[in-house]
Amino acid sequence: MELKDKLLSSYVAFENRVDTNSDVHEIRSEALQNFEDLGFPSKKLEAWKYTSLNSVLKQDYSLFPNKENAIELADVKKYFIHDIDAYKLVFIDGKYSSFLSETTHDTFDVCLMSAALSKPKYKVVIENYFNKIAKKDNLTSLNTAFANEGAYIYIPKNVEVEKPIQIINFTTGSEVATLLQPRNLIVVEQNAHVQIIERHQSLTSNPVLTNSVTEVFAAKDATVDIYKIQNDDENASLVDNSYVEQKSNSIVSVHTFSFGGNITRNNLNFYQRGEYIDSILKGITILDGKQHVDHHTLVHHIEPNCESHQDYKGIYDARSTGVFNGKVIVDKEAQKTNAYQKNNNVLMSDKATINAKPQLEIFADDVKCSHGCTIGQLDDDALFYMQQRGIPKKEGKALLMFAFANTVLESVKIPEVKQRIASIIAKKLNVKIGFDL
Amino acid sequence: MLKIENLQASIDDKSILKGLNLEVKAGEVHAIMGPNGAGKSTLANIIAGKDDYEVTNGTIELNGEDISELAPEERAHNGVFLSFQYPVEIPGVSVTNFIKTAINETRKAKGLEDMPAKDMLKKIREKSELLEIDRKFLGRSLNEGFSGGEKKRNEIFQMAMLEPKLAILDETDSGLDIDALRIVANGVNKLKSKDNAVIVITHYQRLLEYIVPDFVHVLHDGKIVKTGDASLALELEAKGYDWIKELA
Numbered sequence: 001m002e003l004k005d006k007l008l009s010s011y012v013a014f015e016n017r018v019d020t021n022s023d024v025h026e027i028r029s030e031a032l033q034n035f036e037d038l039g040f041p042s043k044k045l046e047a048w049k050y051t052s053l054n055s056v057l058k059q060d061y062s063l064f065p066n067k068e069n070a071i072e073l074a075d076v077k078k079y080f081i082h083d084i085d086a087y088k089l090v091f092i093d094g095k096y097s098s099f100l101s102e103t104t105h106d107t108f109d110v111c112l113m114s115a116a117l118s119k120p121k122y123k124v125v126i127e128n129y130f131n132k133i134a135k136k137d138n139l140t141s142l143n144t145a146f147a148n149e150g151a152y153i154y155i156p157k158n159v160e161v162e163k164p165i166q167i168i169n170f171t172t173g174s175e176v177a178t179l180l181q182p183r184n185l186i187v188v189e190q191n192a193h194v195q196i197i198e199r200h201q202s203l204t205s206n207p208v209l210t211n212s213v214t215e216v217f218a219a220k221d222a223t224v225d226i227y228k229i230q231n232d233d234e235n236a237s238l239v240d241n242s243y244v245e246q247k248s249n250s251i252v253s254v255h256t257f258s259f260g261g262n263i264t265r266n267n268l269n270f271y272q273r274g275e276y277i278d279s280i281l282k283g284i285t286i287l288d289g290k291q292h293v294d295h296h297t298l299v300h301h302i303e304p305n306c307e308s309h310q311d312y313k314g315i316y317d318a319r320s321t322g323v324f325n326g327k328v329i330v331d332k333e334a335q336k337t338n339a340y341q342k343n344n345n346v347l348m349s350d351k352a353t354i355n356a357k358p359q360l361e362i363f364a365d366d367v368k369c370s371h372g373c374t375i376g377q378l379d380d381d382a383l384f385y386m387q388q389r390g391i392p393k394k395e396g397k398a399l400l401m402f403a404f405a406n407t408v409l410e411s412v413k414i415p416e417v418k419q420r421i422a423s424i425i426a427k428k429l430n431v432k433i434g435f436d437l
Numbered sequence: 438m439l440k441i442e443n444l445q446a447s448i449d450d451k452s453i454l455k456g457l458n459l460e461v462k463a464g465e466v467h468a469i470m471g472p473n474g475a476g477k478s479t480l481a482n483i484i485a486g487k488d489d490y491e492v493t494n495g496t497i498e499l500n501g502e503d504i505s506e507l508a509p510e511e512r513a514h515n516g517v518f519l520s521f522q523y524p525v526e527i528p529g530v531s532v533t534n535f536i537k538t539a540i541n542e543t544r545k546a547k548g549l550e551d552m553p554a555k556d557m558l559k560k561i562r563e564k565s566e567l568l569e570i571d572r573k574f575l576g577r578s579l580n581e582g583f584s585g586g587e588k589k590r591n592e593i594f595q596m597a598m599l600e601p602k603l604a605i606l607d608e609t610d611s612g613l614d615i616d617a618l619r620i621v622a623n624g625v626n627k628l629k630s631k632d633n634a635v636i637v638i639t640h641y642q643r644l645l646e647y648i649v650p651d652f653v654h655v656l657h658d659g660k661i662v663k664t665g666d667a668s669l670a671l672e673l674e675a676k677g678y679d680w681i682k683e684l685a
Contacts, residue, residue: 385525387486387509389595390543399538403529
């Protein structure tokens with residue numbers, strides 16, 4: 001059976017597990033209809049021109065792994081940023097692991113989506129925010145139709161969360177192939193501040209497809225920093241659909257570090273509903289083998305006096321392929337917008353490919369918008385220069401790549417995260433970091 | 438220290454060095470002069486190990502060991518330093534971190550531990566004072582946006598930090614004003630000892646007023662066609678290179 005049919009026919013089984021008499025379920029049912037009409041995206045769609053999901057959709061996925069799979073902390077500790085104190089929301093094969101998690105309800109909520117969807121206490125927030133900015137496109141609709149589990153984070157007014165929150169989705173590979181659809185909701189009220197680290201990690205080489213949706217709401221004066229670490233097994237694919245809505249004077253940054261995985265598609269959307277907003281979208285992509293990463297970003301400038309800063313760096317080796325499609329819309333009312341977009345790529349091999357497409361739609365006349373896209377190779381003269389000073393070629397290449405990626409790395413605010421990313425990069429480049437930048 | 442015999446080299450099948458002989462002993466300063474296109478920079482790059490060139494014949498020995506098959510970094514570890522005519526810009530890597538990496542990679546190649554941070558700082562302070570380099574300068578990205586003079590001064594600063602046995606200065610005087618020239622030359626002279634050697638490649642005699650050579654060689658069409666003492670440089674300055682071409 002095709003995956004689409006399998007999903008549609010399994011819906012009854014899904015409905016047995018959730019409350020079908022809720023407003024949320026009406027949203028789900030509509031989304032299912034949407035998905036039924038649209039199906040999976042194909043390369044015929046402009047937005048999917050360079051990314052084909054065909055190979056990953058062929059797998060016979062287990063849709064709702066039923067087994068309670070336990071994993072030992074010692075085995076997975078390395079996937080956490082474990083040298084800092086943090087709240088943790090850990091899911092194993094889509095199921096919440098209370099053993100590995102550390103939640104809170106003290107002054108703010110870091111807990112489960114399934115709880116938030118079912119308990120009266122959360123009703124108002126769910127009514128106000130759930131599925132309010134998520135698009136009605138095919139894969140988001142698919143996620144919405146089956147939305148039940150994921151992270152629920154609610155930070156009330158004036159609360160500064162001192163510890164970062166880590167969201168980790170593990171897959172154990174106990175099934176031949178696993179489809180996961182985490183659904184996250186992050187609401188940060190006025191003048192509140194939170195930092196979130198998100199990771200998907202497969203623990204075996206059995207295929208995994210994750211279709212995740214995250215909605216982020218940043219109220220007036222709020223600050224939200226999100227770090228996405230994508231360094232998964234080579235048989236794990238990910239579609240990350242993230243939607244961010246910002247109100248006046250808020251600052252939201254999303255850093256996406258794409259180093260692993262099979263096919264990774266990031267749909268990152270920002271909507272600026274207020275003035276003096278700053279939206280920061282940054283990424284480092286380092287690929288080899290036949291890996292594929294597709295970054296589709298959208299920043300919609302709706303009101304005046306806002307800024308957006310995009311900086312994506314990519315290093316592509318072997319037969320890896322990358323896509324950067326950065327869309328910026330500046331509405332007619334959004335005067336005095338400053339929108340910057342940078343996308344720099346280095347191809348390390350003749351067989352690696354990058355498709356880069358900036359897309360600017362500007363309807364206001366008093367704006368500053370810039371975009372710069374480069375595709376190049378490592379500079380042989382710079383390598384010789386470094387070798388002449390005693391730095392071997394491999395280390396020299398690594399140093400050049402670190403330097404290249406550094407404009408993104410240096411804006412990471414959590415030192416331990418920065419350190420971790422640096423060490424993943426070093427491992428990926430097969431060097432010991434004998435230098436700091 | 439350095440012994441080059443019958444060196445022949447080409448790039449893209451174009452012959453550039455055509456049987457060059459040169460011997461440099463410890464404690465000596467040699468100047469290599471010659472018209473544009475004579476092969477001066479090629480010689481410097483070949484000694485340093487740049488692989489754009491094909492060495493078709495001859496040997497390059499450093500302290501009795503043939504280095505012609507070694508990678509550039511291995512030659513550096515053996516004490517070869519080339520001050521580049523056009524130092525490369527490396528955005529995102531500060532001068533300090535670059536030189537720290539270079540020193541520690543060289544130490545690693547010799548089986549030594551990293552230089553302790555305290556010693557490194559002290560050395561950086563000493564050598565930057567010698568070259569009259571501002572501390573702020575050391576935090577900037579390597580060569581990025583540096584003036585011609587800053588780039589050259591930074592090259593000699595790195596030389597001072599790495600303490601090479603054989604330093605080759607390729608057109609170090611170009612782009613320097615008279616004050617910077619004096620500072621750079623003073624730095625080189627202070628680093629000179631009976632155990633190391635310097636090869637100064639230059640088009641003009643100007644730098645040689647400050648770094649006085651023991652030998653002056655004239656390179657023309659891939660060969661050394663004349664060798665003399667410091668006075669030869671003055672003669673070249675006065676007469677130009679045309680008479681040399683007739684010698685060949």
